[in-house]
Amino acid sequence: MSAVVSDSVGPNLSTIGEENAAALDSIRRAQSGDVDAFELLYREYAGRVYALCLRLKAGDSADATELMQDVFVKAWRRLETFRGECAFSSWLHRLAVNTMLENARSDSRRIARVLPMDDTSRLAGAARSSGIDLKMDMEDAIASLPKGARLAFVLHDVEGYQHQEIAEQLSVSVGTVKAQLHRARRLLRERLER
Amino acid sequence: MTHDVIRHLLDDYVTGELTEDARAPVADHVATCAICAAEVESLNRIIARAAELPKSIDPPAEAWSNIRAAIERDKEAVTAHRVSSIAGIWRRPYVLAAAAVLLVVLSSGGTALYMSERSSDEDSSRSASLNSASGATPASLAAFTIEENNYLRNVAVLQDLLDQQEASLAPETVAQLKASLRTIDEAILEARNALARDPANKMLIEMLSGTYRQKVDLLRRTAEMTRGS
Numbered sequence: 001m002s003a004v005v006s007d008s009v010g011p012n013l014s015t016i017g018e019e020n021a022a023a024l025d026s027i028r029r030a031q032s033g034d035v036d037a038f039e040l041l042y043r044e045y046a047g048r049v050y051a052l053c054l055r056l057k058a059g060d061s062a063d064a065t066e067l068m069q070d071v072f073v074k075a076w077r078r079l080e081t082f083r084g085e086c087a088f089s090s091w092l093h094r095l096a097v098n099t100m101l102e103n104a105r106s107d108s109r110r111i112a113r114v115l116p117m118d119d120t121s122r123l124a125g126a127a128r129s130s131g132i133d134l135k136m137d138m139e140d141a142i143a144s145l146p147k148g149a150r151l152a153f154v155l156h157d158v159e160g161y162q163h164q165e166i167a168e169q170l171s172v173s174v175g176t177v178k179a180q181l182h183r184a185r186r187l188l189r190e191r192l193e194r
Numbered sequence: 195m196t197h198d199v200i201r202h203l204l205d206d207y208v209t210g211e212l213t214e215d216a217r218a219p220v221a222d223h224v225a226t227c228a229i230c231a232a233e234v235e236s237l238n239r240i241i242a243r244a245a246e247l248p249k250s251i252d253p254p255a256e257a258w259s260n261i262r263a264a265i266e267r268d269k270e271a272v273t274a275h276r277v278s279s280i281a282g283i284w285r286r287p288y289v290l291a292a293a294a295v296l297l298v299v300l301s302s303g304g305t306a307l308y309m310s311e312r313s314s315d316e317d318s319s320r321s322a323s324l325n326s327a328s329g330a331t332p333a334s335l336a337a338f339t340i341e342e343n344n345y346l347r348n349v350a351v352l353q354d355l356l357d358q359q360e361a362s363l364a365p366e367t368v369a370q371l372k373a374s375l376r377t378i379d380e381a382i383l384e385a386r387n388a389l390a391r392d393p394a395n396k397m398l399i400e401m402l403s404g405t406y407r408q409k410v411d412l413l414r415r416t417a418e419m420t421r422g423s
Contacts, residue, residue, distance in 0.1 A: 033269075035262065035265055035266075039258065042258055042261065043258075046253050046257070046258070047249075047250030047251060047252055047253065048249055048250045049253075050250075050252070050253035050257075051249060051250055051251040054251060061254070065253060065254050065257055069257055069260050072261045073261055073264045073265065073268070076261075076265050076268070077268065138243050138244070138247060139247070157240075157241055157244035158244050158247055178205065178206075181205065182205050185205065185240050185241075188240050189236045189240055192240070192243075193239075
């Protein structure tokens with residue numbers, strides 16, 4: 001018997017039952033092509049999506065802005081597929097992670113030709129490597145994590161997703177998610193508490 | 195459980211993801227092992243700090259205008275695609291053939307009308323009522339549905355009239371008329387199917403409405419021609 005229970009702690013996001021009436025109205029209007037209604041949705045959710053994008057993109061604001069813009073343009077294109085089976089914020093967050101992974105796949109094909117990928121932390125951490133010796137800010141420390149560990153930590157400990165949900169989104173096993181999470185926490189402790 | 199085994203369970207221990215059976219021995223061990231107790235404390239601090247991070251951060255102000263511009267470009271591209279699809283229907287050979295045949299029939303009908311001045315009060319009255327079917331394009335699918343029923347009723351009346359008077363037309367004119375009606379009917383069917391897939395498309399409504407008007411007009415003119423033959 002496994003010593004670990006199945007995930008029971010869901011993401012710290014609003015559920016469909018808590019989606020406010022104004023947001024639901026905006027979603028319906030936007031689904032019928034009303035861009036002004038979509039702007040209201042953007043104003044409501046952009047802050048959370050941007051915070052996620054910023055952490056997924058290791059604190060690079062230009063990359064995070066580009067990712068967030070991609071996410072909302074995709075959301076507009078796919079809005080008719082939103083059926084309210086989950087909270088709109090969850091739907092947007094999933095879209096953000098998927099978009100980031102899709103972009104990363106095409107980026108990695110390009111980068112692989114010029115940079116060895118055995119240590120992905122070089123990509124995010126290179127600019128900050130001199131700062132790691134000092135006591136780091138939490139955001140900087142997260143940004144300095146290797147990509148896999150960073151994704152697992154941001155999605156689980158910051159956003160509140162369950163191991164299983166992260167595993168499905170990243171197309172890896174639950175065991176891999178837990179291992180990356182353990183690695184992330186260990187690295188953060190080393191960098192924040194030395 | 196040994197110290198090494200328990201150390202691997204500490205992540206799940208601090209997040210409350212261990213079963214009750216596994217949790218008790220881990221808790222007992224942590225209570226007596228300084229290394230594991232320090233690790234639990236450290237993990238709790240990291241998790242607490244993660245939970246304290248801001249959930250929302252204001253994006254750059256220009257982001258929305260970039261998104262809106264991309265959406266507007268998308269909408270323009272979709273409209274262009276639809277116009278192109280509709281234009282494609284009219285580029286089909288049989289639709290062009292219908293238009294060509296229609297011109298021939300209307301031209302023949304015009305000549306026949308010119309050659310004859312006979313008419314009856316009854317036919318004039320019927321013709322006037324049929325003309326009312328070829329009004330302006332309906333603005334919505336609901337309005338078009340009402341208008342379509344009028345077209346279909348008028349087409350049926352005219353078709354009956356023509357069937358009765360077919361013998362009075364030249365055989366080649368009858369052949370042209372039937373070929374033209376077939377091609378117009380095919381165009382109507384195609385536009386009707388397209389409208390079923392995209393009911394809100396005003397251009398399709400306009401196109402279908404126009405095709406019905408052509409059919410009614412063709413039948414009406416041919417009926418007038420038979421009166422003059």
